[in-house]
Amino acid sequence: MKLVFAGTPDFAVPSLEALVREGHQIGRVVTQPDRARGRGQRLAPPPVKEAASRLGMAVWQPERPDAEQWLEVLAETGADALVVVAFAHKIPPPVLTYPRHGCINVHASLLPRWRGAAPIARAILEGDRITGVTIMRMDEGWDTGPILLQATEVIGDHDTAASLHDRLAVRGAGLLVEALARLEHGTLRPVAQPPTGATLAPRLDKEEGLVDWSAPAVRIERQVRAFTPWPGAYTTLDGRRVRLVEARVEPEPRPGVQPGAILGVDARAGALLVGCGAGSVLRLHRVQPEGSRVMTGLDLANGLRLTPGRHLGG
Secondary structure (H helix, E strand, O other): EEEEEEOOOOHHHHHHHHHHHHHOOEEEOOOOOOOOOOOOOOEEOOOHHHHHHHOOOOOEEOOOOOOHHHEEEEHOOOOOEEEEEOOOOOOHHHHOOOOOOEEEEEEEEOOOEEEEOOHHHHHOOOOOOOEEEEEEEEOOOOOOOOOEEEEEOOOOOOOOOHHHHHHHEEEEEEEHHHHHHHHHHOOOOOEEOOOOOEEEEEOOHHHHHHHOOOOOOHHHHHHHHHOOOOEEEEEEEEOEEEEEEEEEEEOOOOOOOOEEEEEEEEOOOOEEEOHHHHHOEEEEEEEEEOOOOOOOOHHHHHHOOOOOOOOOOO
């Protein structure tokens, strides 16, 4: 097919590369403008631009394209479809039905569950055991269009948003290629999303990473995994922020423990034990104090001489 591809972050790169390998003609790659990043706030290109440049493709970086601009690009390239993967902006209604096959989207959940910007993190945070990817034909809503294909993916006990992101990006790329081939051959028909079971996955906020130690340990452990790599789960110790990098739930509860209370260490596992809600206990295996390196919970305890009775958090 002749395609226009719209995407911005790392998640979209495998889909772009898969389309090229499959022999599709990418007339234009549309992505976000370069943004200031890092401590030096230097302008850096989005990952899709880097991939497109490496592949020798024409790149268009509008701040917020309007319908007329979209239609001009689609007409100029003769696109059979507009493929959208984590582009971040809504596609204007007149554009949705302009290409022969419409606008095709790769979404990192089993729609209608987790419509929105952060489906991977929300699935982990809420304890889902199964997630997946959906290829859909876009309509005017946010992730409400009819489904073309879906594939499931198990969420492992130790999966972080980063590890699950990488698997779903590759899975989505393969499913996208299959969907386009079947559309071209007329063997794929869109199916409306079911009227029940919809949930929303709003964007993550930095403050969501703050740990509430009165929550059960299992919830905090999922928070650590869901917010890795961003925005990161964190607590405070003596006024300094401490990021929780890796944590596990202690199998044996300790009724009566105070939330946030330091209970001791497991020297063999290199972990710091902390009390949570309802008598549950969390093992902090790796942490990162503000302005320092990532270290084991044991190293943190030894370095700061943390003893039972001290507390994390407010």
